[in-house]
Amino acid sequence: MSKRWESWTGLVGLALIVGGHYVGLFVAPPEAMMGDVGRILYAHVPTAWVGLVAYLAAFIAAIGAMVTGRATWDALVEATVEVGLLLNVLLLIQGSVWAKPTWGVYWTWDPRLTTSAIMVVSFGAVLALRRQIDDPVRRLTLSSVATIIAFVNVPVVYMSVRWWRTIHQDFSSPETVSSAMVTPLRTAAFGMLFLATSFVVRRWRLGLKALEAEFEAPDLPEPVAPLRIEE
Amino acid sequence: MTAVLQILWKDALIEWTARSRTVSLLSFAYTILLLFAFAVGADADTLRRHAGAYMWMSILLCSTLLLERTMRIEFEAGAIERLLLTPVPPAALFYGKALSNSVQLWVVGAFTIPLVVVICDVSFVEHALWLLAAVALGGAGLAAPGTLYSAMTARLAGRQLLLPLMLFPLIVPVLVAAVKTTSLVILGDPMDQAGSWLVLLACFNLVYWSLCGVLFGRVVDA
Amino acid sequence: MDPVVTAQSLGRRFGHRWAVARLNLEVDRNERLLIIGPNGCGKTTLLRMMATLLPPSQGTLQWSGNGDDPRSVIGLMGHAPGIYEDLSAADNLRVFARLAGRDRGDVPSILTTVGLDGRSEPVSRYSAGMRRRLALAHLLQTQPALALLDEPFAQMDPGGIAQVSRSIRALPGAVVIASHQVHHAAPLCTRAILMDEGQIRWAGPANDAEAAWRALHRERGDL
Numbered sequence: 001m002s003k004r005w006e007s008w009t010g011l012v013g014l015a016l017i018v019g020g021h022y023v024g025l026f027v028a029p030p031e032a033m034m035g036d037v038g039r040i041l042y043a044h045v046p047t048a049w050v051g052l053v054a055y056l057a058a059f060i061a062a063i064g065a066m067v068t069g070r071a072t073w074d075a076l077v078e079a080t081v082e083v084g085l086l087l088n089v090l091l092l093i094q095g096s097v098w099a100k101p102t103w104g105v106y107w108t109w110d111p112r113l114t115t116s117a118i119m120v121v122s123f124g125a126v127l128a129l130r131r132q133i134d135d136p137v138r139r140l141t142l143s144s145v146a147t148i149i150a151f152v153n154v155p156v157v158y159m160s161v162r163w164w165r166t167i168h169q170d171f172s173s174p175e176t177v178s179s180a181m182v183t184p185l186r187t188a189a190f191g192m193l194f195l196a197t198s199f200v201v202r203r204w205r206l207g208l209k210a211l212e213a214e215f216e217a218p219d220l221p222e223p224v225a226p227l228r229i230e231e
Numbered sequence: 232m233t234a235v236l237q238i239l240w241k242d243a244l245i246e247w248t249a250r251s252r253t254v255s256l257l258s259f260a261y262t263i264l265l266l267f268a269f270a271v272g273a274d275a276d277t278l279r280r281h282a283g284a285y286m287w288m289s290i291l292l293c294s295t296l297l298l299e300r301t302m303r304i305e306f307e308a309g310a311i312e313r314l315l316l317t318p319v320p321p322a323a324l325f326y327g328k329a330l331s332n333s334v335q336l337w338v339v340g341a342f343t344i345p346l347v348v349v350i351c352d353v354s355f356v357e358h359a360l361w362l363l364a365a366v367a368l369g370g371a372g373l374a375a376p377g378t379l380y381s382a383m384t385a386r387l388a389g390r391q392l393l394l395p396l397m398l399f400p401l402i403v404p405v406l407v408a409a410v411k412t413t414s415l416v417i418l419g420d421p422m423d424q425a426g427s428w429l430v431l432l433a434c435f436n437l438v439y440w441s442l443c444g445v446l447f448g449r450v451v452d453a
Numbered sequence: 454m455d456p457v458v459t460a461q462s463l464g465r466r467f468g469h470r471w472a473v474a475r476l477n478l479e480v481d482r483n484e485r486l487l488i489i490g491p492n493g494c495g496k497t498t499l500l501r502m503m504a505t506l507l508p509p510s511q512g513t514l515q516w517s518g519n520g521d522d523p524r525s526v527i528g529l530m531g532h533a534p535g536i537y538e539d540l541s542a543a544d545n546l547r548v549f550a551r552l553a554g555r556d557r558g559d560v561p562s563i564l565t566t567v568g569l570d571g572r573s574e575p576v577s578r579y580s581a582g583m584r585r586r587l588a589l590a591h592l593l594q595t596q597p598a599l600a601l602l603d604e605p606f607a608q609m610d611p612g613g614i615a616q617v618s619r620s621i622r623a624l625p626g627a628v629v630i631a632s633h634q635v636h637h638a639a640p641l642c643t644r645a646i647l648m649d650e651g652q653i654r655w656a657g658p659a660n661d662a663e664a665a666w667r668a669l670h671r672e673r674g675d676l
Contacts, residue, residue, distance in 0.1 A: 218471070
């Protein structure tokens with residue numbers, strides 16, 4: 001994706017988000033039970049969806065990196081984990097902001113929240129690991145392994161905590177969300193997707209430059225002059 | 232398969248020869264439990280209700296020490312390289328090591344049971360089998376990803392922080408399920424939930440014992 | 454010419470530095486090769502590549518041996534002793550014999566050969582020289598077709614040096630020694646190469662190794 005496309009994707013994304021949020025904030029009806037507080041839906045749900053998509057992309061990139069060993073895939077792992085982590089943290093903040101007026105507390109131990117918090121640590125640890133390793137080949141291998149395991153762990157954590165307790169909202173889908181809200185939600189979701197994609201691609205491009213320099217084989221040295229022994 | 236048993240035997244020999252370290256580890260488990268009891272205070276009811284949590288936190292904290300140590304002995308004098316020169320496949324190295332770690336965690340787990348009985352005033356006599364199953368599956372569930380990650384962090388300067396940091400998210404399901412089962416055993420299980428928690432533990436073990444075995448070769452070669 | 458290991462255009466880099474480059478080498482089945490060179494010239498890297506512990510960055514390395522696992526023909530006495538600190542010397546040898554599917558019966562005699570017999574304490578109590586003797590014992594136990602020794606005389610007392618020399622002479626197959634102690638190593642070898650900055654600068658009979666060594670240091674102004 002050339003730089004111009006990146007920027008356009010980002011701008012389109014931003015426009016969709018703004019549009020979706022405008023409709024969501026001012027045009028769509030307030031949520032039946034929560035009232036206006038429920039409008040955070042338009043930010044929170046897209047953040048959640050796109051965050052998971054970013055982590056999924058990281059998982060695929062990690063497999064690609066392990067199979068090919070190339071800097072391209074490694075840079076993609078780095079970019080997607082970073083963007084995913086950003087969205088993940090944003091998600092937790094948005095959730096807390098919404099939770100206080102709705103549940104009366106900023107946080108609670110339910111499956112969704114716990115899984116999200118765990119993901120922050122898991123994927124944050126991938127980035128911490130990357131910082132600690134100098135050798136580019138080792139870094140690629142180890143961070144890919146950590147990313148794969150972090151991703152596999154997500155459903156397991158979710159299931160384990162879900163069996164424990166559930167008070168979070170049910171999955172957001174056209175069945176559970178009223179039709180007047182579906183359109184701005186979808187708009188905002190696509191907007192977030194486009195924006196995140198443009199972030200990932202830009203970060204990938206930047207990371208790739210640095211990584212390629214590390215992976216690149218320098219020229220072989222000149223052949224040395226043979227040694228002459230004079231006695 | 233024989234290679235796995237040979238690695239297990241090697242680790243058993245090492246741990247037996249240096250068994251004073253195991254004694255230190257068990258003392259550490261005991262200390263953690265005591266500290267929890269002191270922190271909670273003379274509240275018998277709280278101690279009883281959360282005995283499962285204290286027990287498993289104690290096992291968990293012991294596990295990070297154990298995992299770091301059992302992998303360090305492979306790297307400190309280059310034994311891992313000599314191992315890589317034998318015909319033993321890396322996957323066998325993993326399974327042997329992970330089994331050895333599991334056994335040691337079972338020992339720690341078994342040791343904490345009587346301590347918890349005394350300190351928290353609980354009884355495990357009923358449903359003792361469920362408890363043993365929880366210890367077995369919980370210990371194994373900690374050992375599998377722990378062995379992989381201890382190998383990953385063995386050569387890094389920040390390993391003592393990085394290992395628990397990376398391991399913590401993975402073992403949350405194990406912790407939750409093990410504590411839940413243990414608490415049900417102690418406090419009673421009117422709805423027969425213990426079985427489903429053990430199923431979760433079994434699934435977790437299945438996923439991680441296979442996944443980590445596959446990935447181990449790449450980690451030690453790097 | 455029946456090579457046990459062949460290197461063609463072999464290269465290995467670490468980051469932007471080529472530790473070994475443009476290396477062509479053949480080690481014959483019964484040959485004893487000495488590798489000399491200043492610190493950082495790539496001797497250890499080359500030995501580790503020949504031991505399959507490091508993959509090449511460039512070129513090829515081939516071992517003869519029925520197309521099997523090259524590890525089955527290799528024995529290594531490297532920088533790290535490759536031991537378990539908690540076990541005794543005898544247990545160390547027994548463990549690895551078992552893992553490699555070898556007979557454990559000759560452990561006592563090997564320990565006697567290297568001068569570590571009659572000791573039951575863990576290796577953690579050993580001195581540096583004793584650890585290197587144990588590393589040598591590991592090598593002797595494998596009876597390899599290709600024995601690789603990296604600074605076998607380092608940290609050894611004169612008794613140890615004599616023992617290492619005797620053991621090397623008794624090795625069955627090809628032997629490659631990397632050593633700074635040219636006067637100890639050269640009599641044990643038939644051929645020698647001199648490495649500098651990752652490449653081979655000189656090759657010749659082992660008897661001339663010392664002269665080549667002096668020539669290099671004259672060139673560098675060390676002598």
